[in-house]
Amino acid sequence: MEKEKAKPEHLPQPTYWPFFLALGLMFCGWGLLTTWLISVAGLIVFIISLTGWINILRHE
Secondary structure (H helix, E strand, O other), X not given: OOOOOOOOOOOXXXXXXXXXXXXXXXXXXXXXXXXXXXXXXXXXXXXXXXXXXXXXXXXO
């Protein structure tokens, strides 16, 4: 039998964007329990990190 290479030959570079995405999501949830200001800050972090992560993946 002939061996085939794995499909994703090129993996994306490691990045910190998923960490900040989860952090923003956590702040959104924490803000629901406390005050809306924390939710707004979490939403801003979430949007910025999602945009950054998508831009990195688009340019690879």
